[in-house]
Amino acid sequence: MSDPGVLxxxxxxxxxxxxxxxxxxxxxxxxCAESLHWGxxxxxxxxxxxxxxxxxxxxxxxxxxxxxxxPKAVFVLSCLLKGRTVETLRDIICRxxxxxxxxxxxxxHAVHLTANHVPAAAAAELEGQQPVFEQLEEKLCExxxxxxxxxxxxxxxxLLAPAAPHLALTPAxxxxxxxxxxxxHLLNSARPDKRRLGSLGEVDATALPPELLxxxxxxxxxxxxxxxxxxxxxECFAVGSLSRIIAADxxxxxxxxxxxxxxxxxxxxxxxxxxxxxxxAVGHHGDNLVEKMLSVLPQLPGHTNDVMVNMVExxxxxxxxxxxxxxxxxxxxxSSDMAGKALWEALLNTKHKEAVMEVRRHxxxxxxxxxxxxxxxxxxxxxxxxxxxxxxxxxxxxxxVNHCGLLQLGxxxxxxxxxxxxxxxxxxxxxxxxxxxxxxxSTMSVVLSQLLPMIKPSHQRTKDDYRPEELxxxxxxxxxxxxxxxxxxxxxxxxENVKKTLAQVFCEESELSPLLQKITGCDSSINLTFHKSxxxxxxLFTSLRDVAGARNxxxxxxxxxxxxxxxxxxxxxxxxxxxxxxxxxxxxxxPVDIEHMSSGLTDLLKTGFSMFMKVSRPHPSDHPLLIFFVxxxxxxxxxxxxxxxxxxxxxxxxxxxxxxxxxxPLNIPELLFATDRLHPDLGF
Numbered sequence: 001m002s003d004p005g006v007l008x009x010x011x012x013x014x015x016x017x018x019x020x021x022x023x024x025x026x027x028x029x030x031x032c033a034e035s036l037h038w039g040x041x042x043x044x045x046x047x048x049x050x051x052x053x054x055x056x057x058x059x060x061x062x063x064x065x066x067x068x069x070x071p072k073a074v075f076v077l078s079c080l081l082k083g084r085t086v087e088t089l090r091d092i093i094c095r096x097x098x099x100x101x102x103x104x105x106x107x108x109h110a111v112h113l114t115a116n117h118v119p120a121a122a123a124a125e126l127e128g129q130q131p132v133f134e135q136l137e138e139k140l141c142e143x144x145x146x147x148x149x150x151x152x153x154x155x156x157x158x159l160l161a162p163a164a165p166h167l168a169l170t171p172a173x174x175x176x177x178x179x180x181x182x183x184x185h186l187l188n189s190a191r192p193d194k195r196r197l198g199s200l201g202e203v204d205a206t207a208l209p210p211e212l213l214x215x216x217x218x219x220x221x222x223x224x225x226x227x228x229x230x231x232x233x234x235e236c237f238a239v240g241s242l243s244r245i246i247a248a249d250x251x252x253x254x255x256x257x258x259x260x261x262x263x264x265x266x267x268x269x270x271x272x273x274x275x276x277x278x279x280x281a282v283g284h285h286g287d288n289l290v291e292k293m294l295s296v297l298p299q300l301p302g303h304t305n306d307v308m309v310n311m312v313e314x315x316x317x318x319x320x321x322x323x324x325x326x327x328x329x330x331x332x333x334x335s336s337d338m339a340g341k342a343l344w345e346a347l348l349n350t351k352h353k354e355a356v357m358e359v360r361r362h363x364x365x366x367x368x369x370x371x372x373x374x375x376x377x378x379x380x381x382x383x384x385x386x387x388x389x390x391x392x393x394x395x396x397x398x399x400x401v402n403h404c405g406l407l408q409l410g411x412x413x414x415x416x417x418x419x420x421x422x423x424x425x426x427x428x429x430x431x432x433x434x435x436x437x438x439x440x441x442s443t444m445s446v447v448l449s450q451l452l453p454m455i456k457p458s459h460q461r462t463k464d465d466y467r468p469e470e471l472x473x474x475x476x477x478x479x480x481x482x483x484x485x486x487x488x489x490x491x492x493x494x495x496e497n498v499k500k501t502l503a504q505v506f507c508e509e510s511e512l513s514p515l516l517q518k519i520t521g522c523d524s525s526i527n528l529t530f531h532k533s534x535x536x537x538x539x540l541f542t543s544l545r546d547v548a549g550a551r552n553x554x555x556x557x558x559x560x561x562x563x564x565x566x567x568x569x570x571x572x573x574x575x576x577x578x579x580x581x582x583x584x585x586x587x588x589x590x591p592v593d594i595e596h597m598s599s600g601l602t603d604l605l606k607t608g609f610s611m612f613m614k615v616s617r618p619h620p621s622d623h624p625l626l627i628f629f630v631x632x633x634x635x636x637x638x639x640x641x642x643x644x645x646x647x648x649x650x651x652x653x654x655x656x657x658x659x660x661x662x663x664x665p666l667n668i669p670e671l672l673f674a675t676d677r678l679h680p681d682l683g684f
Contacts, residue, residue, distance in 0.1 A: 006160055006168040006656060009229040010039035016156045017076055018048040020102045024072040027059040027092065030302045031078035031172035032106065037306065038161035038169075041336035058302075061088050065096035072100040078158065078172040080107050080115050080218065081136055084683045093143040100150040101140045106158040106172065109133055110255045111221045115214055120254065159222030160658075161305060163333075164345050166643045167634075167657045173219050174304040174661040175680060177632045177671045178242040178273035179203060180546040186678055200241040201553045205249065208678075215680045220249045223269070223629075223658075224256045232267035232625060233260040235618045236597040239557065239579055240273025243631050244595055247271045251599035260599075267625035270583065270594065274632025275550045277560050277575035278480040278672075282473045282665045284428040285572065286637030289355035290347050293332065293412050294636070295664040296419040305662040306331045309412045313387070314394055330408030339366070340405020347409070349640055356381045359413045362406055363389040370399040383417040386410060420463055427464065428474075433569075435478060440563045440570045444485045445494035447478055452494075455501045457508040468505055469515050472540070472669045479548040481561050481572060499541060503533040515666070519673050543672055551575075556582065556592040576630065576638055577645065583620045584649035594620060626655045633667060634659035 014036060026049060028036065036045060042056065049055050057063050059075060061084075066073055073096065079085055081103065093101060105112075112132040113123040133153035140151035160168040181200055187207050188196045197203055205213060227234050238247035250256075250269065274281065297307035309330030317327065334340030343362050347355045360381045367374040372392040377385055390410050393399045400407065416422055438447045451474060456465050466474065475498075485491075506516060509525050520536040522528040551558050557578050564570035582591055596618050620626065628642055639657045646655040661667070671677075 004230050005165055006162040006226075006658075007039075007165055009226055010035060010158075010160050010162050010168075012229065013156045013158045014040050014044070016154075017074070017104055017158070018045065020104070020152075021045065021048050021074050023050055024074045024100075024102070025055050025057065025066045025070050025096075025098075026074045026076065027057050027063060028076045029059040029078050031174075032076045032158050033058075034171040034303050034305065035078075035158045035161045036076075037303070037331075038163060038333045038335055041333075043336050059088065059092075061091060063088075063092050065092050066098050068097045070096070071098060072102075073098045074102045074104065076104045076158070078106045079683055080112060080214070081105050081132070081153070082112070082115055082683070086136070086139075090139070090143050093140065098144050098149075099146070101144060101152070103136065103140065103151075103153045104156050104158070105153070106156065106222065107218050108155045108157070108221045108225070108255065111214075111217050114217055124254065157222050157225035159219075159226065163305065163662065164348050164639075166655065167348070167639045169305050169662055170219065170222070170658065170660050171304055173215070175671070175674065175676070176215060176219070176660050177674065177677050178240055178275040179677070180275060180543065180672075181549060182542055182546050183678060199553065203241050203245070205245050208245065211679050211682055212677075214682060216246050216249055220246065220253050221255075223250055224253050224259075227256070227263075227267065227269075228259050230265065230267065230625070231263055232265040232623075233263040234267045234269045234627070235620070235623065236599070237268060237270045237591075237620045238272075238595050238597060239270070239593055240276050240631070241553070243271035243273045243629075244597070246629075246631065247595075247597040251597040265625065266623040267627055268583075268620040268623050269627040269629065270579070270620050271629045271631055272576065272579060273550075274630055274634075275547070276554070276557065278476050278547055278550075278668055279560050279572055280574045280576065280638055281633065281635060281663050281668045282476045282480070283432055283572065284425050284665070285432065286635055287351045288348075288637050288640070289350075289352045289413065289416065290332070290636045291664065292352070292422055292425060293416045294662060295425075295666070296416055296421040297412065300329065300331055306333050307412070309408050310415060311408070311411065313390065313411060313414075314400065314407060330411060332409065332412060334405035334409070337405030339403065340409060343406055343409050348636055349643075356386075356413060356417070359410055360386060360389070363410055366399075366403045366406055367392050370396065370402065372396065372399065383414045386414050386417075390414070424464065424470075428470075431474065432477060435474075436481065436561070436570045436572060437564065439478075439482050439561060443488075443490065444478075444482060445488070445490035447482070448491075448494040448498050451475070451478070452498055452501060455498065455505055457505050458510055459508070467513075468502070468509065469513060469666060469669065471502065471505075472515075473665045475544055476547060476668055476672065479544040480550070482548055483551055483559055483561065484549055495541060499534065499537045502540075503530060503537045506533045506537070515670055515673075518670070518675075540673065547672070554593050574638065574641065576628075576634075577641060580628075580642055580645050581649065583626070584646070584653075588619060588621060590617060591620070596620075621650060621653075624653060626653060628655060628657050630657070630659040632659075632671065633661045633663035635663045 109130045136153050137151040141147045141149050159170055161171050162168040179200055184197050184200060236247040236251040238244040294307060300306040300308050311327045311330045315327055334344050346358050390407060393407060454466055455471055507528050507530050512525050517523050520528055520533060557575055560573055560575050562571045562573050626646060642657050643655055646653050
């Protein structure tokens with residue numbers, strides 16, 4: 001086996017599950033299904049189940065139960081076994097004929113004790129015991145109707161969906177997003193006047209709602225299991241307010257104390273808040289084919305990190321739209337197809353032009369191996385040329401099966417290149433470059449005035465004009481890249497003009513998109529009055545001001561904007577790049593904005609002594625492994641940039657990029673304007 005990493009961690013977890021599923025009905029929730037999808041694939045699970053029928057079902061209240069010929073069930077869940085989750089378990093089991101039930105949870109028993117309000121001291125005394133799981137096992141037997149039937153509840157850390165050896169996502173935490181200044185007002189509404197928070201910098205774990213704190217603890221539980229698998233004792237660092245709370249929770253996570261004592265390796269875990277730099281998340285400067293695929297192809301249902309690929313092209317059906325749903329979609333994840341996986345990883349790590357040529361090369365080589373009548377063509381790769389190669393496989397079942405993963409990625413490439421929104425990508429990029437020049441040369445009011453003529457109602461828009469959601473992406477870009485700015489009378493007028501125009505555009509939409517429904521609180525444009533729309537847009541601009549002020553508390557990472565001069569144009573410098581460069585600064589200065597989170601008295605003493613004695617403080621570049629966790633999502637380009645930059649600055653350092661989700665530009669307004677950020681639904 002290769003060195004421990006995100007792939008081996010995920011495989012090890014699923015092997016524990018697969019050992020339980022023989023001849024069972026398997027119920028999975030969406031996050032675990034996504035981990036399986038990227039980790040080892042549903043085919044591997046079906047093989048472990050055995051039998052001719054498909055025994056996979058979605059875990060939901062209306063899920064079909066097991067018949068008399070299906071006595072065994074395995075439930076694979078990403079969440080705490082509490083509240084609605086337990087009610088759903090009960091309902092499914094009570095309408096089934098199970099005699100043997102296994103429940104797998106990705107959250108360990110210690111967090112279940114916390115969720116059930118067991119004090120830390122009492123929890124410490126229960127080490128090695130699992131009363132919450134044992135009580136549920138009794139309940140499972142009760143629901144099955146016979147206390148002599150078999151029930152088993154166990155913890156398996158199914159935290160990650162590994163997209164590549166260097167990149168993994170946490171599907172169960174896809175909605176976790178850092179706090180903004182306006183969230184301080186919401187937190188203060190539940191606090192007495194004397195204990196009011198002045199800014200995000202004052203927010204600590206005690207200030208957070210219990211649901212959010214528990215969500216963080218569930219994440220920390222999984223990350224601790226990952227560190228255990230990697231065999232490392234971790235030092236935790238943070239950039240940003242929510243990252244600081246997560247890092248502190250991991251540093252002081254009680255169940256990790258024993259494993260840290262015996263760990264042979266060392267690692268630095270650096271958490272960074274996404275909100276400190278939304279420019280990189282909504283911008284179109286990432287010259288990467290996969291980013292475009294994620295942006296333009298429809299999302300795979302139930303998934304946060306994959307898309308649907310239309311496979312009708314490889315069938316005898318006509319390619320009209322009504323036939324698209326007649327054939328199961330393809331996808332980007334190729335966990336069980338080695339050739340497909342190799343191409344996928346190449347696409348993640350190359351620029352757009354090289355990626356398209358790589359797709360052609362793989363198709364040509366596969367066709368040659370299958371002795372298909374391929375006509376070679378050099379020069380520029382076109383969607384038509386790729387389609388011709390793909391159709392060679394159409395009537396050859398053996399070739400189709402052998403190269404299924406490659407063909408899915410080939411069709412994803414064709415559909416992305418031909419998609420009308422891909423043509424708009426360059427329009428976005430051109431306007432963003434123009435904005436970068438304007439930000440340095442003009443006031444914010446002038447920049448907004450440039451945007452105003454582009455805000456058009458639906459009846460005036462052409463295919464090249466921006467839809468309301470796309471205008472929100474541009475506004476987030478403007479406010480994030482500008483950072484803190486001085487408000488004046490002209491800015492107030494410019495903002496008001498944009499607000500009024502945008503509110504009117506929302507009202508005149510023939511149909512409100514899900515995002516506009518969320519923002520306006522209206523499910524139909526018929527019910528959306530100008531007054532309602534204007535209130536929603538005012539709220540939206542409050543959030544944009546928060547985005548602009550997100551770096552106010554930073555001392556070093558205050559800007560992502562590099563002004564132009566007589567030799568260079570103004571440019572954007574990603575905050576993530578600045579953080580990595582600071583970590584591996586050759587002079588190794590004490591980081592200013594990268595805070596170290598102490599994990600107990602020894603660390604505190606070290607920090608205290610370092611003020612008047614020569615004791616070196618922990619530094620994120622101290623260890624051979626860097627785990628870089630972006631809270632709130634990461635783009636493919638950013639993950640590649642971190643992967644390439646770290647070894648160039650310090651050869652021999654291994655890096656793993658983790659994040660809550662893979663981002664496309666439209667995700668940011670969805671996350672930014674979500675109303676449940678402080679109170680996540682944990683199923684209670």
